[in-house]
Amino acid sequence: MYLLNRQQRHVVNYSWMLFSLLIIAFLPFMLFGGLYFKSFLLLKTHTLKDLIFLHSWHPSRGEFGFYPFIVGSIWVTLLAILISTPICLLTAINVTQYAKKRFLRIMHPVIDILAGIPSVVYGVWGILVIVPFISRYLGPWFGVQSMGYSILAGAFVLSVMIIPFILNIMIEIFRTIPTELKEATLSLGATKWQMVKHVLLRKALPGIIASVGFGLARAFGETMAVLMVVGNVIKVPHSVFDPGYTLPALIANNYGEVLSIPQYDSALMFAALLLLAVSLFFNLLMHFFIARYNKY
Amino acid sequence: METAIRIKDLNVFAGKTQILHDINVEIPKNKITVILGPSGCGKTTLLKCMNRLTDLYPELKVSGEILINDKNIFDPGADISKLRQSMGLLSQRPYPLPMTIYNNIAYALKLRGVRGRRKQSILVMDYLKQANLYEEVRKRLREPASRLSIGQQQRLCLARGLAVNPDIILADEPTSALDPISSRFIDEKFQEIKPHFTIVVVTHVLRQARRIADNVIFMYMGEVVEQGSASEFFENPKEEKTKSYLEGMFN
Ligand SMILES: Nc1ncnc2c1ncn2[C@@H]1O[C@H](COP(=O)(O)OP(=O)(O)O)[C@@H](O)[C@H]1O
Numbered sequence: 001m002y003l004l005n006r007q008q009r010h011v012v013n014y015s016w017m018l019f020s021l022l023i024i025a026f027l028p029f030m031l032f033g034g035l036y037f038k039s040f041l042l043l044k045t046h047t048l049k050d051l052i053f054l055h056s057w058h059p060s061r062g063e064f065g066f067y068p069f070i071v072g073s074i075w076v077t078l079l080a081i082l083i084s085t086p087i088c089l090l091t092a093i094n095v096t097q098y099a100k101k102r103f104l105r106i107m108h109p110v111i112d113i114l115a116g117i118p119s120v121v122y123g124v125w126g127i128l129v130i131v132p133f134i135s136r137y138l139g140p141w142f143g144v145q146s147m148g149y150s151i152l153a154g155a156f157v158l159s160v161m162i163i164p165f166i167l168n169i170m171i172e173i174f175r176t177i178p179t180e181l182k183e184a185t186l187s188l189g190a191t192k193w194q195m196v197k198h199v200l201l202r203k204a205l206p207g208i209i210a211s212v213g214f215g216l217a218r219a220f221g222e223t224m225a226v227l228m229v230v231g232n233v234i235k236v237p238h239s240v241f242d243p244g245y246t247l248p249a250l251i252a253n254n255y256g257e258v259l260s261i262p263q264y265d266s267a268l269m270f271a272a273l274l275l276l277a278v279s280l281f282f283n284l285l286m287h288f289f290i291a292r293y294n295k296y
Numbered sequence: 297m298e299t300a301i302r303i304k305d306l307n308v309f310a311g312k313t314q315i316l317h318d319i320n321v322e323i324p325k326n327k328i329t330v331i332l333g334p335s336g337c338g339k340t341t342l343l344k345c346m347n348r349l350t351d352l353y354p355e356l357k358v359s360g361e362i363l364i365n366d367k368n369i370f371d372p373g374a375d376i377s378k379l380r381q382s383m384g385l386l387s388q389r390p391y392p393l394p395m396t397i398y399n400n401i402a403y404a405l406k407l408r409g410v411r412g413r414r415k416q417s418i419l420v421m422d423y424l425k426q427a428n429l430y431e432e433v434r435k436r437l438r439e440p441a442s443r444l445s446i447g448q449q450q451r452l453c454l455a456r457g458l459a460v461n462p463d464i465i466l467a468d469e470p471t472s473a474l475d476p477i478s479s480r481f482i483d484e485k486f487q488e489i490k491p492h493f494t495i496v497v498v499t500h501v502l503r504q505a506r507r508i509a510d511n512v513i514f515m516y517m518g519e520v521v522e523q524g525s526a527s528e529f530f531e532n533p534k535e536e537k538t539k540s541y542l543e544g545m546f547n
Pocket residue numbers: 310315333334335336337338339340341342353355356
């Protein structure tokens with residue numbers, strides 16, 4: 001019947017499982033190692049400090065200052081998080097604590113649809129709606145001249161993109177808070193709003209931080225939609241109405257093109273390494289915060 | 297004998313199924329009333345009607361009257377926060393608030409309107425002592441309440457329930473998740489504070505009912521089968537269902 005007896009099959013199955021586990025556990029290290037190895041050509045002639053803090057980006061002259069890209073990425077990401085977090089939090093609280101149950105049932109498919117839309121579509125929407133809105137209305141309203149293609153446009157598009165991810169987690173968190181905890185709070189004479197503010201928010205805090213961290217990681221790595229609206233000008237932005245450039249966009253726009261310039265290839269690998277390092281940093285930060293607030 | 301809570305023609309529906317049928321009971325003041333009955337007979341639901349926690353469940357439709365101090369708690373104008381503060385709640389498992397041990401009680405005090413740090417701190421200690429918890433936690437008042445053992449947590453919840461300064465205590469199988477020592481403490485505590493509170497305890501444990509009850513409400517399948525003083529109920533039951541329950545036929 002079988003080629004192997006039961007005991008042998010067991011061993012084979014087990015070793016396969018172990019093998020897959022090991023591959024997954026080592027994947028991040030392999031990525032890191034690979035990228036480090038590939039960016040070595042650049043790191044040999046430039047110090048890490050120069051690469052991160054110098055402003056000038058002239059690959060043909062051998063100047064590789066990543067600062068404008070790093071600043072662009074951070075601005076776009078933080079702004080997007082700043083916009084979407086309060087929206088998601090209020091929506092999650094409303095849908096789980098105040099609205100009729102029916103709402104939650106409608107909400108879920110809507111969120112899934114939003115999460116499934118390809119990022120190019122968000123990009124196109126950004127070009128058609130957000131960019132003109134900023135150049136025609138928002139900019140003049142603040143007394144600023146803007147082409148529309150800007151950090152702010154990138155942040156808007158990005159914030160809409162990450163809403164479904166953050167919202168999904170937040171809804172789940174508020175939904176799973178035990179009813180008995182709510183009953184205990186209300187039985188002390190708390191109003192519903194006091195219960196939300198003093199008890200539910202605190203109970204949900206670790207989860208809220210985790211969801212924001214998840215959104216942060218996604219936003220930081222998002223490429224296409226941002227690239228389409230952010231302007232792609234290599235300059236340190238001075239206001240949110242200025243155009244900018246992000247790390248993922250740098251890689252996507254240039255990889256495989258200008259191989260004649262020495263070290264360019266290696267610089268793009270270094271950009272990828274930076275991305276990886278920053279997402280890892282976000283991850284660790286989140287774990288730290290979650291551990292800190294999870295004690296209740 | 298004074299009546300603290302009078303329930304008239306109370307019916308509760310969940311959609312088409314009826315959970316409580318025409319409940320008419322009187323709960324005497326400053327006595328321990330035990331709501332007894334097998335699991336699923338509607339004891340918890342009856343208890344939740346009394347402090348309107350049923351409001352949390354939009355699927356439940358409640359009709360009838362519950363009179364406390366001659367006022368119907370279902371009146372549209374009723375102050376629900378006040379109503380709930382007049383009743384301390386102890387649930388089946390302890391649910392400490394996500395705060396420090398100290399703040400679990402201080403929060404109840406704040407809701408009750410106690411202002412001033414000194415006053416609060418004195419009262420917090422006092423309630424912890426009443427719940428026999430002070431000695432165990434006095435060095436760790438600023439630690440999260442969730443670090444306490446289940447028995448300690450339940451005593452903290454008792455202290456918190458007392459801290460709203462209630463007239464009535466509602467307890468839903470308060471000892472079912474506890475170790476024997478904590479259980480006995482809670483039972484004895486009820487006996488001790490009885491002169492000052494009207495206490496309603498839900499249980500499905502006959503032994504516990506015998507031990508603590510002054511007055512018994514026996515429920516079966518959403519209906520009150522029999523009610524009366526404990527001695528009458530245990531010595532001289534009138535209904536056939538009660539007799540067979542007391543003889544242990546239902547388990
Ligand atoms: N919110 C609700 N929706 C639907 N059914 C409920 C709800 N709450 C309680 N029930 C039903 O009512 C019956 C009595 O429940 P409960 O009051 O918890 O009983 P007990 O506390 O005596 O065990 C059970 O059959 C339960 O399934």
